[in-house]
Amino acid sequence: MGKRVGMEVAIASAEAAALCKFDVASVYPITPQSHVAEHLSDIVADGRVDASFITVESEHSALSSAMGASATGARVVTATSSQGLLFMSEVMPITSAMRLPIVMIIANRAVSGPINIWNDHSDIMPMRDTGWISFFADNGQEVVDMVIQAFKVGEDRRVMLPVNVNMDGFQLTHVVEPIIMPDQEEVDKFLPPYEPFATLHPDKVVSMGTLGMPEFFTEAQKSKNVALVNSKKVILEVWKEWEKQFGRKYEPIQSYRTEDAEIALLTMGSMGETAEIAIDELRKQGVKVGLLKIKLWRPFPFDELKKAVKGIKVLAVTDRACSFGGPGGPVFSEIRSALYDVPKRPKIVNFIIGLGGRDVPMEGFMEMVQKAAKGKLSEPYEFYGVRG
Amino acid sequence: MNTAMQNPKSIESFELYAPKLATKEEFFVGGHRACQGCGEALAIRLMCKALGKDTVITNATGCMEVISSVYPTTAWNLPWIHVAFPNSASVGSGVEAGLTALRRKGKIADRRIKSVAIGGDGGTMDIGFQALSGAMERGHDMLYVCFDNEAYMNTGIQRSSGTPFLAATTTAPAGKVVPGNQVWKKNLPEIMVAHNVPYVATACQSYPIDFMNKVKKARQVKGPSYIHCFVTCPTGWRSPSETCIKLGRLALETGIFPLYEVEDGKYRMTVEVPEKRRPVQEYLKGQGRFRHLTPDQIQVIQERVDIEWDMLMIKVQNSKSRAELRAKRAK
Amino acid sequence: MTEKKGPETWQEINPGCMVFRKGSAADYHTGSWRAKRPLWENEKCIKCGVCYIYCPEGCITEQKDGYFDANMDYCKGCGICAHECWPGAIKMVNEED
Structure with a gap:
């Protein structure tokens, strides 16, 4: 069952995404997330995962490009931290509203000012009400496990929501920990290929991101809220399945x-x-x-x-x-x-x-x-x- | 009076019956909520005809998004996505990256689907400028079309960096002391040329065949391409709806908005402009946004237009494509 | 997912407010905005199609006989077609007349 390795947690989080065979990574570097961005691009550059890596010019574009790619039916990963997450904040609630199951690895860091690159949770807390599923990891092993679980939960047809996995900047990202890296076959068994609900493709035309007038807006918000509330059932199911297959237990x-x-x-x-x-x-x-x-x-x-x-x-x-x-x-x-x-x-x-x-x-x-x-x-x- | 009646040749250097050659298929249908005589809605309709079915449209927030996608309906017959105001170019680049990856991995059919991002002048030249620069610089196989009606029309005619000098807008009003917008229009096509985008063109709804040809050409480019389409806004320009086409034509014939393309660095005029350009006055007078201008102010605009025209002609006459320069070196 | 023409409850809202019925904006008839309507005098028409190409609504189509006509469900009465018609074969008349 997997292999115990000593690995920096940021790098391990990218490796976990690689095990999920993402199609597109759209990432803008920021301390202390940088090693995630760098390692994801290494993975793509070395051809270990057949994917496109978009070297976006900002975090706003990182999540925007991720949404564009996800809307075509691609499995997409992104990552950020602190000011970067705040820069994404315009796009965050739209991602969940459009039901795009992007996985975001967040290296939690203080929000300015004064500017500070070290760890706390002041970046993710303002994102609380954006409609994303939010996991918090205690250690490197949980980061790896949660990244893989995140794809399965978010992509579930009963959920269709983006998921962020929070790991403490430096305290986790820059620390080498003993981590059991699941084997590819194990992950393949756990995580089925992504089957999107709808995709941007001329063979089946869809309009995404339409205008909600007052007569539908409340209903749209309620529908999103119910999706998020109901996702807990799926999360518990996925965690049970994880425990059964990998032996590590997860609870809310x-x-x-x-x-x-x-x-x-x-x-x-x-x-x-x-x-x-x-x-x-x-x-x-x-x-x-x-x-x-x-x-x-x-x-x-x-x-x-x-x-x-x-x-x-x-x-x-x-x-x-x-x-x-x-x-x-x-x-x-x-x-x-x-x-x-x-x-x-x-x-x-x-x-x-x-x-x-x-x-x-x-x-x-x-x-x-x-x-x-x-x-x-x-x-x-x-x-x-x-x-x- | 219709300017084309005075000078039929000026309508466009194409055959009289060319409109009938355009595909009859509509990808942007009636029922959309654009204002009467909207040049932008017309340009979108023409663009879609030129693009055809294998296209994905990414739309910035703005008039076209609002008037076309009132849930639970859509005016689009093409796959379409809207996310927000500043990020049409980045969403479009993600669409391209997604389609490319899925095609390469055999998860979707092996055929080319063009990612086309669109936005208004505000969404392109101002708030979406960074995303556009990034997407063009990264070399995505995508087309970006800016529909420039020279102000934030969707929110009520506020000034943008596309607003022309001295035009009255709701945030650059013609006041007692300050007569409208105080700076010259940003030259975005030129900034796109500076990005080494392989194909950059200007276009206008009044020259549909020229516009559609440019869209088709841009679609063929394997890489980024940019079209800056000048569109009339009767509501924001305070002009009668039926003069939509005429105003675009006058913008060309006065030299205010020349139609050209830049291929691989080489400039070429695509629509003939009369030897003796019309005075800018003829273009300005039909629009309420310029109603407050004095003859002196009009003269300032005339001089600027003349100089910009000369500068463009220098480029048209002297520019070489990179391919030409490479060939020269090889000799 | 079955497409709802007019969702009423939150359960009926498509995930992500996606719209699968392409071109469904055609349900909405903008013809009521019109104050004037175009009238074609086919004797003057040269069948060039300028009216068709310049219509922002895309509501002018070529008929079987080669002449053009507008779908009044969508025509907003902007007058572009009449203004651009070279031979002056289209005139705008008051909607009430």
Whole structure:
């Protein structure tokens, strides 16, 4: 079953796309995604995948070209980060509205300003409402697995939506990790060839991207929302199938040592791995603490969250982005809202952590748990580790 | 009065009955919501006739997209996609890349389907300029056609970089102090020539056979090609709808919008202009957007048009194609 | 997917608001916009087709006898055909007349 290799995660993500035999890659380089762009072009230049690589002049065009190619029935991959993702933001909701199953690898990075090339989630959070399926990976293995799963989920006729796979910039992209690379035959068995719903071809004429007058616009939005909500069923199916074939389990919310936990941390992305170590350490000290890791951000896993917080008295939600002037971080807002009508809900506190590459060591998570234990912070939300 | 009646030869250097040779098949059908006498809708109709069935159209946001694709209907008989305002060229380049890859991999039938991206002057010369430059520079096998009606007509006649000097628009109005648009029209065909695009041409809805021939020629190019089609907008130009064709003809006969093509770097005039060009006044006077002009201002425009004409003639007379220059070196 | 002529519920909206019925804008008749209509005097017509080629609606077609006529479902009455007709075989008349 696959081969364990030591590989930089950015390169591994491109290799995963190669295993899916993409037809077109349309990518504009940006730190810390650059190695993905470079490696995808290597793969095409060496003929390892028979594909066109479009060296676009911007991220706006990267996603636009990706849409054009996807609309012809091609399997398309793109990748970006930070400002690049924001530059794409005009095109993001149109991609999902036009039901084009593009897969986008995102190397999460802080949004300017001040300009900062390091990791947080302030790039993807503003994209929350664009109608894409959003996966968050903890580590290199998950990045590889999720890229392959993303094509299968997005292309499913019951879904037909674009998928982004989020991996933390530098913390993941530039780190060499041991990764089990699936064999080509295995991936071929898992991922059928793409059979598009409709394509731009004179043999069957279609108009795509039509004008929605007020009398249809609401219906069109509802239809897109239902497609995204219903995609969860397919995601769960695909993850089950993945587990059966590859032995690695995926869940929308992964619980770690929460069985009898009274306090739980909640993370998204690579910081979950550090948090796990903190949990282990606290458990040694007798603290009844666990960890929840969100892997599926959109469609939001409401039922799974409700189940995951059963018995937990205090939930410390960590956010890797700010919602300036808002009620707390974006993840916190979602979690609190999702649990509002649960009668026995935990107290929820919010730490905004790890902005623009600020490291959060194990001790940091331990401290957060200690602070959270009271069920209340001194402020509505805390910029953890901020000086002054 | 119809200018062609005064000078029948000027209508075009083609046979009187040439319109009947154009295919009767319509790929852009009636029922679209363009204004009465829309030169752009006419140009689209003509372009589609010249392109034929094996074509995919990518449309920038703009008049033509809005008037042709009111869900659940479409005026298009060709595969058509619209994504947004600034990215027709990049979506079109993706269409080309997709079709090429799928054809090479045997996933679709092995025949050439041309990717054709279109946009208005705003979508091409302003907000879509970067995407156009990128797509042309990358060498995609695609045609881009800009339909230039010299302002953002879809949103209500705001000034674009295609708006001519002193024309009144809703964002460059003829005020008491500032008499309309204060800068000269951007010369986009020339910028496309500078991209080393193998085939660049100007065209106009008033010269349908010339336009269709250029589209056919551009379609044959294995690589990027660009056509800048000048189209009348009766609504935005404040001109009577029936003068649509006449205004295009006057734009040519005054030298304001000459029709030429640049093949492999060599310039060639494609439609004859009278030896003695008409004064620009004749073109300007029929349009409300120029109504405020003083004789002095008209003179400034006349001088500019004369100089631009001379500059173009220098290129027409002296330019050589790269192939010619290569052959010369070989000797 | 069966094509709906006029979707009413969200379930009836085609995925991506795609339109599969090509040329279906023809359902919409723009003839009602017209204030004037073209009238052909075939005695003057030289059958050159200038009216056909210059029609923005593509609604002027050659008849069996070689003369031209406009489909009044779509003619918006712009007057281009009358203005461009060399021999003056087309005139615009008030819609009400």
